[in-house]
Amino acid sequence: MDSGRNSFDRLLDVVRDIPAGRVASYGQVSAQVLGTTPRMVGFALSGLEQGTDVPWHRVINAAGRISLPQEDGAYAEQRARLEAEGVEFSTSDRIDFDAFGWL
DNA sequence: TCCATGACCGACT
DNA sequence: AAGTCGGCCATGG
Numbered sequence: 019m020d021s022g023r024n025s026f027d028r029l030l031d032v033v034r035d036i037p038a039g040r041v042a043s044y045g046q047v048s049a050q051v052l053g054t055t056p057r058m059v060g061f062a063l064s065g066l067e068q069g070t071d072v073p074w075h076r077v078i079n080a081a082g083r084i085s086l087p088q089e090d091g092a093y094a095e096q097r098a099r100l101e102a103e104g105v106e107f108s109t110s111d112r113i114d115f116d117a118f119g120w121l
Numbered sequence: 122t123c124c125a126t127g128a129c130c131g132a133c134t
Numbered sequence: 135a136a137g138t139c140g141g142c143c144a145t146g147g
Contacts, residue, residue: 024144025143025144026143026144043129043130044128044129044130045129045130045131048129048130048142053142053143054142054143055129055130055141055142055143056129056130056142057126057127057128057129057130057141057142057143057144058127058129058142058143058144059128059129060127060128060129061126061127061128061143061144061145062128062144063128064127064128065144065145074128077128078128079128079129079130080129080130080131084128085128085129086128087128090128092128096128
């Protein structure tokens with residue numbers, strides 16, 4: 019039974035399915051799991067611990083921007099990981115979904 | 122047990 | 135073209 023597998027965990031599974039070099043928005047991820055919302059995705063990722071196997075850095079907001087304050091250290095880490103996978107940022111720090119979007 | 126908040130999104134003005 | 139408002143589920147005090 020999947021009682022141990024909440025929507026919370028299913029969302030993380032979807033994130034795990036995002037291939038390297040691609041990105042998905044919170045909305046795209048939540049759309050893969052019925053009964054979940056973009057807000058839940060953000061809440062799920064915020065609860066992750068360091069060293070998790072979930073590629074949380076491949077999840078960005080619908081505007082194609084990293085959904086974290088630039089002053090936060092996690093922002094730089096997320097951006098560095100994405101660039102390491104070949105994802106490019108525009109001059110306005112935006113990612114083009116048409117080129118790097120997963121779905 | 123109830124209330125408030127959260128790494129958001131879409132529609133409307 | 136940009137800013138505002140409500141809604142969705144799970145967690146913590």
